[in-house]
Each structure stands twice: as structure tokens, then as C-alpha cells.
Amino acid sequence: MSQTKGFDRTKKLIIGIIDVVLYHFSIIISFMIRYNMDIPRRNYLAYERARIYILIGFILLNILFGIYILYNKKIMDFIYLTIITQFLMGLVIMAMTFFGRWFAFPRTIILISFLVSTVILIAWRSIVFKMYEKIDGTKKVMVVGSEEACLAAVRNFESSKNNRHAVKSVVIDNFYDNISKHMDQVDIVYLADKIDESEKIEIYDLLISQNKKLFLNTSFENLVLVNPNIMSIEDESVIEASDFSISPEDDMIKRLIDVVASLAMLILASPIIVVTAILVKATSKGPVFYKQIRITKNQKEFGILKFRTMSATAEKDSGPVLAAANDARVTKIGKYLRALRIDELPQLFNVLTGDMSLVGPRPERPFFVEQFQEQNRYYYLRHNVRAGITGYAQVYGKYATDFNSKLNFDLVYIKKYSFILDVKIMLQTIKILFDKVSSEGVSDEKPEISMPDNILILK
Missing domain, CATH: 3.40.50.20 (Rossmann fold)
Incomplete structure (x- = not known):
């Protein structure tokens, strides 16, 4: 019984080409809607000059978000990813038209094309996915x-x-x-x-x-x-x-990118950080920030920074325990900070100091590291790289995944490391912000055995 290739690279290339064509036509349709079929030459010329860069950006963004990897998705994933990528494309077009000085490109077209292209691409990708399910x-x-x-x-x-x-x-x-x-x-x-x-x-x-x-x-x-x-x-x-391990050359480049990117993100997120600090202080007793000892590269201990989402005495009696789903220790505002990942923003300071990277294995507490190393003698290998704010396990696994499975994800990340992989993980992290399950703690329910x-x- 031979096996067909199903959706191989050639088919995916054809799908990608049709994607580009549909996106191009969605922008033309947006011009028609905006100008009631009478498109001013000057405005359309601005799009023509920027078109090649816009379409290349569209292709790269879709590849990095894994749009053309079909086996591990369902239709709702394509809806989420299409909305996210088209929103980001709007930002990309604004940046391109600004730096390229194509100021005649109407800003209203960016909004209209976001709506039009999202609807068209979701419809097309739903058809493709149904074909994929039928063929494969x-x-x-x-x-x-x-x-x-x-x-x-x-x-x-x-x-x-x-x-x-x-x-x-x-x-x-x-x-x-x-x-x-x-x-x-x-x-x-x-x-x-x-x-x-x-x-x-x-x-x-x-x-x-x-x-x-x-x-x-x-x-x-x-x-x-x-x-x-x-x-x-x-x-x-x-x-x-x-x-x-990561080669010294790659590690140096990774560190440079971490410093530049974390500085930029801190500047952009500063209003959110200030508002969050005020809310945490106003809604519960205790400090705004929560500092906890974690383990990073070369088994080094460091103090990870987070906005406090639990009561100040959460572990006074229990000692170190993993966060659980529906954890009663989480404050009212803390529940929302966790769901939106805002509690992680202070870790950008940890990235600046070199204790963490933007992407890498999530750091664990010494108490749990000792337990995990007793149960799996290869656990130390994840500490060959800096701990990260987000990581391979967070994007492709689940919060409640057991530590052995997370370790395997981390080791795969180290083995396959590249700058492009880091970019993919950072972009895929945007998607999991909308995944309620990924922000919950370990479930108390035991799986069927x-x-x-x-x-x-x-x-």
C-alpha cells in the first residue's frame, strides 16, 4: 500500500502563489471601494511602487507564522492566524509607505484592505484546508x-x-x-x-x-x-x-538582538508597564513586582522579575508549588495580567542584564530543577543556553505539559537553533496570547489512563 505525497511542496507553492494573487486583488478591490470605482492615478501609483515590497512582506510573514504547515491545524487556527498576519501587514504597509516616502498611499486603504483581505483569505484557506483533509x-x-x-x-x-x-x-x-x-x-x-x-x-x-x-x-x-x-x-x-549548544558566533548575534529588541520593546510597552504597576498597587497589598530565584545558562541563579499576580503571602505556608488552573492565590487583576501575558513584561529587564534571552527554555526554580534532574539525567542540557521569555515548548506545547515533554521541546530548540527559528517563535507567541489554555496552570484533573x-x- 503506497502512500501519496499529499500536500507536497509543489502544491504548497501553488497555494502560496494564489495567496499572493488574492491579497493583491483584495488591495485593488479596496481601492475600488474607497474611490467608488474611480481610482486616482496618483494614489494607485503609490501602491504600484510599493507593491513588490508589500507582497514580499506578505509572503515572509505567512511563512514565519506557519500558514502553509497544515498537518497540526484546524480551521480556527487559520482564522486566528489570518487576522493576526493581516493586522501586522497593515503595520508593515504603514512602515513601508513612510520610509519609502510613498505618502500618496491612502491610509484608509490599509484599513479597508485589512477587512477585505481577511475575509477573502479566510474563505480561500478554509477551502484549501477542506481539500487537504479530503486528499490527505x-x-x-x-x-x-x-x-x-x-x-x-x-x-x-x-x-x-x-x-x-x-x-x-x-x-x-x-x-x-x-x-x-x-x-x-x-x-x-x-x-x-x-x-x-x-x-x-x-x-x-x-x-x-x-x-x-x-x-x-x-x-x-x-x-x-x-x-x-x-x-x-x-x-x-x-x-x-x-x-x-549554540555556537559562540550565533550566541553573540543572539545577545546583540536581545539587547536591541528588549530596549525597543521596553520603550513601546512603557505606558502599559506604568498603568499595570498602578493597578497592581491599587488592588492588592504588597509590592508591585515579584522577584523569584530561577535557573538560567550554566546553572546560574538569578532573580526573575514579574508583575505580582498572587497575594504577597501565596507560598508562606505551602512552600514552592507549581501554579494550578483556577489557582485561588491569584488576585483579581492578576488573572487578567496572566491571561494577557502582561505579567511577563518586566522580564525585558532580565533580558537587558543578560540573565535571559527573548527566546529560550523557560526558567525553573531551583527547588523544581533539583527534582527534575533527579528524574531525568539529561535535564541539565537545557541550561546550556539562556532562559527565555518565550520558547519552543510554549509555542508548540501546552502549559500543563509534563517536564519531560517540555525538556524534549527545549532540546529540539537548542539542536535546531537559528535566527529564523527565533523569529518564528516570537511571531507564533502572538498567536498563543489568544489561547486561554496556554495561560492556565497545571490541571488538577488526572488524565484517563x-x-x-x-x-x-x-x-
């Missing part, structure tokens, strides 16, 4: 590994916000034999656990020969091989595993 459909998955690892994998697939993957069978023993017997019933085989090396190679060979997709878990042995360097030594090709009845268990 739901992929049937076979999970392989120990019963505990398979149960965790099944729970993760079932909690996904879309129906992209459906677990149909679980193999907990006699791996190769069961996979070969039932392979025609699935599209993807996911190795959720470590299995014997010789049997694993046989499974690889079988899946490749049958053109089946193979998913691997993010165990340490698999993460080591992420982003390798292939080199030739005489007659042999050698795979050099990359370190869990039994295997669903509709899944075939193979032993």
Missing part, C-alpha cells in the same frame, strides 16, 4: 513499544486538537511479526519506546521497503542525531552528532 485524510497509526509508552502516546494523539492521526492498533510485544502482519491496515508506524537494536533495524527495513511513514519518539538517543553534520573521511562518510476499546492491542 486521517492517517491511521500503529503505536509500538511498552504498554506504558504506548498508553502515553495514545493519550497524546487523542488529545490533539485535530483529527490528523488516529491510533488503530498498539503493539506491545513481538514487534516485527505484528507490524509485518498488520502493516496494510495503517499508514504510519510510531516507535514510542526503545526496542532491541537488531529488531529495530529489521522494522526500519520493512517500513522503507513498503513505503510506510516512520515516526520516532524524542528519546535522548534520537535527539542526539537531530541536525547532524555529514563529513567524509577518506573513503567513508561519517555522521557527526551536533552538540546541545485506560486504553480505548476501539484500539487493537497486539502482543
Whole structure:
């Protein structure tokens, strides 16, 4: 049973080209609406001169926001992302027309085109997503590994916000034999656990020969091989595993960007910071800022700054505990500051001092770091880089994700680090500001631990 390529790069390129054409026509329609079909040549000429830069900005913004990555989204994601990207495009056009001195470009067109392009693009992208679902459909998955690892994998697939993957069978023993017997019933085989090396190679060979997709878990042995360097030594090709670190050159550039960007953000956010400080002080007793010891690069301790969102004596009796969903210790104003992430703004000062970066693993408290390191001996690797205000785990995971999963996200970030990745994470952070779940604490509810009845268990 061969597998089609589905929405490959060529199809995505065509979708992107149509995106650009629709956006271009939405601006023309906006001119028609604004000038009642009688468009002044002078005003339209300003758009023509800026057009190439506007369309390039449009393409880059959509790529950085992951518009053309379809597998992990649902229609509501496209609605959110389209509104956000088109709003940002309005700001981009204003900046371009100012610095390019295309002052004849009417500001009303920017507002009208935001509304027109948002409606047109949402309609088009909804059609594309429905086509994607119809062509690629739901992929049937076979999970392989120990019963505990398979149960965790099944729970993760079932909690996904879309129906992209459906677990149909679980193999907990006699791996190769069961996979070969039932392979025609699935599209993807996911190795959720470590299995014997010789049997694993046989499974690889079988899946490749049958053109089946193979998913691997993010165990340490698999993460080591992420982003390798292939080199030739005489007659042999050698795979050099990359370190869990950022090169000194990249780290220097990252630090420079952190300083410049955090200064600019502090200036822009200063009115919000002043108003928030007044509200915190007026609505509850205690200091405006909350300083807490956290761990950053090279296991260094530092005092992280936040606007106080809990009562001043929140941990007086309990000691250090993780924030929970519907935490009674959170103040009335604190609930809104957390939901809007405004409580994190003072951390820009931590970025300026070099204790944090704009993007990196979220810093934990020493009390929890000691616990996590006892449970996972690779936890120290996340401290090879500066802690961040936002990070890979915050964008692609969930607040309530367990520390092992967050660690895997952090290690993937370190392995795949690039300036472009940081830009993507910063932009994707805008989207999660509107995600209520991502601002909540750890849920007190325990997940269902039994295997669903509709899944075939193979032993």
C-alpha cells in the first residue's frame, strides 16, 4: 500500500502563489471601494511602487507564522492566524509607505484592505484546508513499544486538537511479526519506546521497503542525531552528532538582538508597564513586582522579575508549588495580567542584564530543577543556553505539559537553533496570547489512563 505525497511542496507553492494573487486583488478591490470605482492615478501609483515590497512582506510573514504547515491545524487556527498576519501587514504597509516616502498611499486603504483581505483569505484557506483533509485524510497509526509508552502516546494523539492521526492498533510485544502482519491496515508506524537494536533495524527495513511513514519518539538517543553534520573521511562518510549548544558566533548575534529588541520593546510597552504597576498597587497589598530565584545558562541563579499576580503571602505556608488552573492565590487583576501575558513584561529587564534571552527554555526554580534532574539525567542540557521569555515548548506545547515533554521541546530548540527559528517563535507567541489554555496552570484533573476499546492491542 503506497502512500501519496499529499500536500507536497509543489502544491504548497501553488497555494502560496494564489495567496499572493488574492491579497493583491483584495488591495485593488479596496481601492475600488474607497474611490467608488474611480481610482486616482496618483494614489494607485503609490501602491504600484510599493507593491513588490508589500507582497514580499506578505509572503515572509505567512511563512514565519506557519500558514502553509497544515498537518497540526484546524480551521480556527487559520482564522486566528489570518487576522493576526493581516493586522501586522497593515503595520508593515504603514512602515513601508513612510520610509519609502510613498505618502500618496491612502491610509484608509490599509484599513479597508485589512477587512477585505481577511475575509477573502479566510474563505480561500478554509477551502484549501477542506481539500487537504479530503486528499490527505486521517492517517491511521500503529503505536509500538511498552504498554506504558504506548498508553502515553495514545493519550497524546487523542488529545490533539485535530483529527490528523488516529491510533488503530498498539503493539506491545513481538514487534516485527505484528507490524509485518498488520502493516496494510495503517499508514504510519510510531516507535514510542526503545526496542532491541537488531529488531529495530529489521522494522526500519520493512517500513522503507513498503513505503510506510516512520515516526520516532524524542528519546535522548534520537535527539542526539537531530541536525547532524555529514563529513567524509577518506573513503567513508561519517555522521557527526551536533552538540546541545549554540555556537559562540550565533550566541553573540543572539545577545546583540536581545539587547536591541528588549530596549525597543521596553520603550513601546512603557505606558502599559506604568498603568499595570498602578493597578497592581491599587488592588492588592504588597509590592508591585515579584522577584523569584530561577535557573538560567550554566546553572546560574538569578532573580526573575514579574508583575505580582498572587497575594504577597501565596507560598508562606505551602512552600514552592507549581501554579494550578483556577489557582485561588491569584488576585483579581492578576488573572487578567496572566491571561494577557502582561505579567511577563518586566522580564525585558532580565533580558537587558543578560540573565535571559527573548527566546529560550523557560526558567525553573531551583527547588523544581533539583527534582527534575533527579528524574531525568539529561535535564541539565537545557541550561546550556539562556532562559527565555518565550520558547519552543510554549509555542508548540501546552502549559500543563509534563517536564519531560517540555525538556524534549527545549532540546529540539537548542539542536535546531537559528535566527529564523527565533523569529518564528516570537511571531507564533502572538498567536498563543489568544489561547486561554496556554495561560492556565497545571490541571488538577488526572488524565484517563485506560486504553480505548476501539484500539487493537497486539502482543
